[in-house]
Amino acid sequence: MFCLETYLQESEDYDVLISRAGFKECARVIDENAPEVIHVKPGEKILGARIIGIPPVSVGINEEKGTILFPYTKPCYGTAVVEIPVEAEEIAKIRKLNIN
Numbered sequence: 303m304f305c306l307e308t309y310l311q312e313s314e315d316y317d318v319l320i321s322r323a324g325f326k327e328c329a330r331v332i333d334e335n336a337p338e339v340i341h342v343k344p345g346e347k348i349l350g351a352r353i354i355g356i357p358p359v360s361v362g363i364n365e366e367k368g369t370i371l372f373p374y375t376k377p378c379y380g381t382a383v384v385e386i387p388v389e390a391e392e393i394a395k396i397r398k399l400n401i402n
Contacts, residue, residue: 336362340400
């Protein structure tokens with residue numbers, strides 16, 4: 303099973319677009335940087351992590367790069383927007399969570 307926390311600690315294959323930000327600011331960064339944006343309910347699991355934020359929560363998809371952008375909240379560190387590479391199958395799973 304994929305563990306996002308472990309991945310972020312052990313890998314360098316991701317980008318942090320903004321950190322220590324509010325939920326609205328994270329949504330704005332995702333909207334501005336992702337070619338495709340879907341919206342999910344707070345509490346949905348993406349890559350094993352529950353997504354929290356002000357509903358609906360924006361999740362960006364860049365199919366060309368094979369990445370997703372999403373808000374990741376870590377206690378004591380705040381919320382960041384992380385862009386992480388994923389397989390095409392994972393992108394398909396994430397699209398199914400779209401509430402629009």
